[in-house]
Amino acid sequence: MDERQDPTPAPDETTTTGDDQAEAPPTEEPSAQELQNLLEQERARAAEYLEQAQRARAELINFRRRTEQEVQEIRKHASENLIARLLPVLDDLNRAVESVPAEHRDDPWIQGILLIERKLWSILEAEGVRPIEAVGKPFDPALHEAVTVEEGAESADTVVQEFQRGYLLHDRVLRPAIVKVGQATSGDGRAPTDA
Numbered sequence: 001m002d003e004r005q006d007p008t009p010a011p012d013e014t015t016t017t018g019d020d021q022a023e024a025p026p027t028e029e030p031s032a033q034e035l036q037n038l039l040e041q042e043r044a045r046a047a048e049y050l051e052q053a054q055r056a057r058a059e060l061i062n063f064r065r066r067t068e069q070e071v072q073e074i075r076k077h078a079s080e081n082l083i084a085r086l087l088p089v090l091d092d093l094n095r096a097v098e099s100v101p102a103e104h105r106d107d108p109w110i111q112g113i114l115l116i117e118r119k120l121w122s123i124l125e126a127e128g129v130r131p132i133e134a135v136g137k138p139f140d141p142a143l144h145e146a147v148t149v150e151e152g153a154e155s156a157d158t159v160v161q162e163f164q165r166g167y168l169l170h171d172r173v174l175r176p177a178i179v180k181v182g183q184a185t186s187g188d189g190r191a192p193t194d195a
Contacts, residue, residue, distance in 0.1 A: 079127050080169055087167060087175055090124070093117050094165075132166035134159045134177040143168075145176040149183045156184035 030038070097117055100110050132143050139146060139157045143166060150160050159179045166177030
């Protein structure tokens with residue numbers, strides 16, 4: 001007869017049971033002092049991370065604030081170049097209106113020009129443009145550009161004539177006023193000299 005082999009293998013003699021294995025050395029539990037030291041180290045690390053996070057948050061807030069201010073400044077002065085280029089046109093329009101004889105002021109086409117001037121001014125004012133007051137005001141080199149001096153003026157360092165109007169855009173000088181400045185004379189009729 002045929003010998004049949006048993007499908008279940010015989011237990012391997014090299015296999016060991018759990019009791020036969022060598023036991024792992026027991027781990028030492030840290031002392032209370034070591035645990036306290038470890039806890040203090042972790043607290044210090046957590047405090048450092050918190051400080052870094054707070055500093056990063058403050059830097060982000062400051063960055064956002066600076067960026068917002070820069071964007072507002074850019075928006076505020078974005079039209080500065082265009083407006084500066086329109087000022088000569090405004091000057092010409094003002095001269096044209098001023099040169100109209102009184103008897104023609106009521107002509108429809110003159111009224112149309114005056115309406116155009118008012119519309120242009122309303123647009124410029126909406127953008128933050130305003131004229132610099134000059135005549136009768138104390139001379140301010142930040143606002144006025146003196147091209148001539150009038151000796152014998154009643155008050156020294158006062159603007160006595162405006163040759164070209166100056167303009168401000170919000171808080172910045174868009175174009176200084178071109179002016180004549182008065183200079184008082186000394187008692188002998190001569191202009192004072194700087195010593």
